[in-house]
Amino acid sequence: MQPIAMNGDQAIAYAWKQVNPDVVAAYPITPQTIIVEAFSEYVADGLVDTEFVCAESEHSAMSLCIGAAAGGARTCTATASAGLAFMWEMLYIAASMRLPIIMAVANRALSGPINIHCDHSDTMGARDSGWIQIYGENAQEAYDNSIMAFKIGEHLDLRLPVMTNFDGFITSHSLENLSLLQDDDVKKFVGEFKAIRPLLDYRNPVTYGPFDPPDFYFEHKYQQVEAMSRAMPIIKKVADEYAKLSGRFYDIVEPYRTEDADFVAIAVGSTAGTLRSVVDELRAEGKKVGSLKLRVFRPFPDKEIIEALEGKKAVAVLDRAISFGATGPIFPEVRSALFDASERPKVVNYIYGLGGRDVSIEELKSVYNGLMTGRCDRVNYLGVRI
Amino acid sequence: MSDPEKKYKDYPEGGVIDEAGSARKYKTGDWRSQKPEVDKEKCINCLWCWVYCPDNSILVEEGKMVGFRYSHCKGCGICAAECPKKAITMKKEGN
Numbered sequence: 001m002q003p004i005a006m007n008g009d010q011a012i013a014y015a016w017k018q019v020n021p022d023v024v025a026a027y028p029i030t031p032q033t034i035i036v037e038a039f040s041e042y043v044a045d046g047l048v049d050t051e052f053v054c055a056e057s058e059h060s061a062m063s064l065c066i067g068a069a070a071g072g073a074r075t076c077t078a079t080a081s082a083g084l085a086f087m088w089e090m091l092y093i094a095a096s097m098r099l100p101i102i103m104a105v106a107n108r109a110l111s112g113p114i115n116i117h118c119d120h121s122d123t124m125g126a127r128d129s130g131w132i133q134i135y136g137e138n139a140q141e142a143y144d145n146s147i148m149a150f151k152i153g154e155h156l157d158l159r160l161p162v163m164t165n166f167d168g169f170i171t172s173h174s175l176e177n178l179s180l181l182q183d184d185d186v187k188k189f190v191g192e193f194k195a196i197r198p199l200l201d202y203r204n205p206v207t208y209g210p211f212d213p214p215d216f217y218f219e220h221k222y223q224q225v226e227a228m229s230r231a232m233p234i235i236k237k238v239a240d241e242y243a244k245l246s247g248r249f250y251d252i253v254e255p256y257r258t259e260d261a262d263f264v265a266i267a268v269g270s271t272a273g274t275l276r277s278v279v280d281e282l283r284a285e286g287k288k289v290g291s292l293k294l295r296v297f298r299p300f301p302d303k304e305i306i307e308a309l310e311g312k313k314a315v316a317v318l319d320r321a322i323s324f325g326a327t328g329p330i331f332p333e334v335r336s337a338l339f340d341a342s343e344r345p346k347v348v349n350y351i352y353g354l355g356g357r358d359v360s361i362e363e364l365k366s367v368y369n370g371l372m373t374g375r376c377d378r379v380n381y382l383g384v385r386i
Numbered sequence: 387m388s389d390p391e392k393k394y395k396d397y398p399e400g401g402v403i404d405e406a407g408s409a410r411k412y413k414t415g416d417w418r419s420q421k422p423e424v425d426k427e428k429c430i431n432c433l434w435c436w437v438y439c440p441d442n443s444i445l446v447e448e449g450k451m452v453g454f455r456y457s458h459c460k461g462c463g464i465c466a467a468e469c470p471k472k473a474i475t476m477k478k479e480g481n
Contacts, residue, residue, distance in 0.1 A: 098400035159399065197402050207403035219394035220401050226394075 009034030072198025095130025117356020261290030
């Protein structure tokens with residue numbers, strides 16, 4: 001197919017159109033709204049036969065997805081920020097019921113004060129809900145992740161909900177030239193949805209969401225632990241298959257010029273792309289720097305991070321979210337992973353870009369300068385007026 | 387109740403209950419702190435207790451009230467409160 005200009009939201013709606021899910025729950029919230037708007041047009045035009053249900057809140061939208069998925073339907077929805085927070089309770093329920101719901105999240109800051117722009121405080125806050133979390137760097141990746149997510153979450157060894165995250169406005173609203181797959185290829189790739197114990201199978205009645213007292217609850221949580229532990233190879237396998245189809249391969253973590261680097265910065269989302277161009281500029285000056293894109297955050301890729309960063313001199317973890325009273329949320333996990341490395345690098349944290357604050361090339365260069373000169377704190381705040 | 391021999395893999399994923407009517411197997415009587423007792427000398431078998439019991443825990447045989455299903459009775463005391471002959475009294479569980 002010819003490349004076509006789309007923004008990230010439209011790209012996701014287009015991916016869903018090609019998948020043609022059974023049920024889409026819709027509740028609009030900036031900067032995700034375009035997804036459900038664009039998808040509603042596909043429904044109205046008869047291009048999909050999806051049951052498109054407008055919910056009265058995000059809590060209801062996720063409840064609806066849970067009901068539909070338990071019923072046996074391939075289901076997806078989209079949200080952002082306060083909408084994701086409003087789904088909180090249901091996120092845990094979707095995951096614990098092992099329903100492979102797919103949800104696109106246009107990352108956006110959480111209140112207050114009210115802010116509609118990009119940071120990762122929404123999905124980082126939802127990290128313990130039992131969903132797989134994949135972060136896309138740009139609209140192309142948002143599209144590709146949206147297709148792969150179905151195959152990952154619905155894998156019979158996994159059956160977990162998947163969040164495909166991408167940066168609000170930066171990715172959701174910027175036009176990009178996209179390379180799209182053919183409808184038939186997407187349908188063949190994701191395959192038919194196999195419902196497990198669907199509620200609509202009246203010959204085999206089941207109960208979903210029972211009361212789970214102390215004598216069973218822990219075992220069900222351990223089932224989730226085990227499922228998550230199986231996720232990484234499945235994500236890799238799906239990425240391999242997708243690469244064969246599309247020519248685009250996405251790894252769990254994507255190191256860039258790290259092999260001989262001494263200083264590495266890590267980021268998720270769109271900043272990972274900016275970091276690569278900063279690395280190129282600094283490399284041109286002879287600096288031994290590299291970057292690492294963390295694409296999959298749940299499950300957390302400890303092993304891959306150790307492989308990529310063992311023996312480096314210093315590592316900066318860029319967090320576009322903050323855990324008050326602690327640090328950014330990715331920093332302690334990276335540092336914890338590297339504690340098991342035989343040669344541990346120094347690891348520092350940079351909090352940046354909260355509430356949509358732009359991050360510039362110069363600022364990212366200052367991160368590497370901090371690493372190279374050692375003139376940085378354990379936790380640093382990039383671009384805030386102190 | 388859970389079987390100590392059963393491990394996490396032995397249970398259906400997602401806490402799905404895949405058999406109908408399984409609530410019968412779950413004994414809820416052990417929540418009880420008070421238990422009803424009936425004085426059959428006073429009882430006139432009006433079955434008012436059977437009508438009011440919210441948990442189907444009044445045992446009836448051939449139209450007569452014969453006792454309680456203690457495996458499910460939660461000791462709410464409604465039967466004792468509704469008995470027109472004060473034939474049912476609530477006693478502290480374990481005594």
